[in-house]
Amino acid sequence: MSITPGGICKPGTTISNKTGGWRNFRPIYDYDKCTKCKLCELLCPDMSVLEREDGYYDFDYDYCKGCGLCANECPVDAIEMILEEK
């Protein structure tokens, strides 16, 4: 991908720029507690909460920056933030 004059880009180019590497804490679902209330999906600022066919959710770790907003807001504490380690 070469630079256009002034760095003008087509829409949606953030897809090619994977930002998950910025993450310090990784959110993990506890599906036994999850009630499928949808709050995490609605609140995620990076559209990194993806709905599965069974109505539960997965995180898209390519883009999740680990902000922890979902874990903080989850009404049933079904999301745990785990320190990213090598």
Next chain:
Amino acid sequence: MAILREADKDKMTVVEGSYAVAHAVKVCRPHVISAYPITPQTHIVEELSQFIADGEIPNCAYMNVESEFSALSALVGSAATGARCYSATTSQGLALMHEVLFNFSGLRLPMVMTIVNRALSAPINIWNDQQDSISQRDTGWIQLYAEDIQEASDMIAQAYKISEDKDVLLPAMVCMDGFILSHVYEPLVLLEEDLTNEYLKPYETNYKLDPKNPLSFGAFADPSSYTEFRYLQQQAMDKAINKVEEAADEFKELYGRYYGGVIDTYMTEDADIILCAMGSIIGTLRDVVDNLRSNGKKVGLLKVRAFRPFPAEAIKQAVSNTSVIVALDKNISIGLNEGALLTELKSILYNTNLNMPVIGFSIGHGGRDIPEKTIEDIVQKAENVIKSGISHESEFVDLREDLI
């Protein structure tokens, strides 16, 4: 060498410098003008405002804004839609635009802005020097300096041609000395509308803000690509050197008027002393050179038209046989005690086999008059440098010792 405009006498009229510039802007068919009035730029935007009110600039919006910062910011958005944009400012107004100047050039948007050069506060002073535009040296804008009002108005068309060139795409400042040029009435040829239609084609770009074809402008560049943006701007500036020459040559062919390309020279071929300067002081220097030549002194004049891109190669060629170079600067870098031309001239000659001395004089600050006698004294000092070497590399001119 500049072509004196004998052939145009029948087309000449007497107008104020600001009117000539406003008229030139009008015939360049801008789409958006945004500016905030500030002395000594005010007459230009007043005239443009009147043209708009009289319906003389079709398909053009004049945006009233609350500051120079807003004026240029509004034009960032306008230029991104593919509009041809114009503004004018000076001094504190240009300083207030500082942040947006980088945005304009970094986004590689073309536009032309007249800088009516004026001193900066404090102490507050509305008169001419070139500290304002020189202080914006590294913003990535092309900077052209005009000698007289004919050149300042003709330069508007040249600047659009250079700025909008696909290999350049950088905004351009056309700098003219405040009051000395902006408020002077002189005979000149108003920029010809028919010729300008031929000279300046409509600005076309593949990249523009358009809801039907959405694009992101002003995206983020992290350390993995920011360097390349700066590199590409530098490359565009390098290409602009030839474009300045081409724009001047094409202008000469079509309009019959020529003021030099990136530089202009006057009697430099056999000169022992070359005076180097920018802007309206060139007119005074031409007269001094004539006088001294008639007394047998081999003095020449190097007019720098393009300060950015800096015409290093053209200058090196022009000065290669001289004994001393004298830079006259209406600006100063306080703490280095050098004007910008002195600094640049020394820097381009270093690492070459050209070893002639370069001296500089800080002159005309805050509108201080520059009489011919002052230049003659400077030439005398340059003669002393040839005889006995440099005693002062850079100094203030005509200091009033009674005030210090």
